Amino acid sequence: MKEPVCHENYPVSTVIVSNLVPVLTWATGAFVLSRIGLSWALLYLLFVFALELRLVSGHCRDCYYFGRTCAFGKGRLSALFFRKGNPERFSQMALSWKDIVPDFLVFLVPFIAGIALLAQEFSWTILLSVIVLLLLGFAGNAFVRGVLACRYCRQREMGCPAERLFDAKKPS
Numbered sequence: 170m171k172e173p174v175c176h177e178n179y180p181v182s183t184v185i186v187s188n189l190v191p192v193l194t195w196a197t198g199a200f201v202l203s204r205i206g207l208s209w210a211l212l213y214l215l216f217v218f219a220l221e222l223r224l225v226s227g228h229c230r231d232c233y234y235f236g237r238t239c240a241f242g243k244g245r246l247s248a249l250f251f252r253k254g255n256p257e258r259f260s261q262m263a264l265s266w267k268d269i270v271p272d273f274l275v276f277l278v279p280f281i282a283g284i285a286l287l288a289q290e291f292s293w294t295i296l297l298s299v300i301v302l303l304l305l306g307f308a309g310n311a312f313v314r315g316v317l318a319c320r321y322c323r324q325r326e327m328g329c330p331a332e333r334l335f336d337a338k339k340p341s
Contacts, residue, residue: 175323178238183317187240190309191275194302198279201298204286213278220271230254231262233324240318260328269334276306 179187195217203210225247229235231254234244283299286292319325325332 173320175326176240176321177323179240179242179318179321181238183240184238184242187313187317188242190305190313194276194305194309197298197301197305198275201279201283201286201295201302204295205282209282216271217275220275226251227254228259228262231256231259233259233327239324240313240322256327259324259330262330264330264334266334269331276302280306 176183195214198217199210199214202213225243229239229243229247230251232239232244232247233256235253235256236248237244239245280299280302283295283302286295287299319329319332322329
């Protein structure tokens with residue numbers, strides 16, 4: 170089967186849908202954590218902001234899509250605030266499971282908090298939120314990365330540390 174053509178700039182519709190998944194995850198996570206206390210929700214959102222800042226100030230600077238529209242629009246966002254990095258560094262970067270633990274915590278912390286809240290007192294709202302987190306965390310991310318983003322990514326062709334980590338079939 171023919172490989173899909175890579176995008177130089179992703180369509181705006183892809184950027185919107187690709188960002189909808191994390192934004193809904195953050196909103197749902199903040200909602201669940203606010204049931205424990207507003208300070209927990211604010212700390213969570215600050216953590217999310219720090220992760221996003223780390224991404225656009227670091228990895229995005231070295232990506233092929235710096236200054237272009239990647240599937241998440243962060244290449245353009247990064248170019249507004251930071252200088253271009255070294256694209257070769259991106260391709261050669263080693264990524265381990267330890268490096269992506271903080272990204273998983275964005276989903277896991279509110280999920281676990283939701284389960285704990287349900288164990289204390291059943292709530293349809295919290296149950297629905299936990300289900301939404303599950304759907305966004307697994308099906309939502311799989312759809313965005315598998316259908317919209319990675320398959321059309323020029324950086325993937327040049328070398329992507331995330332693809333090397335997640336694609337066990339490819340040699341490292």
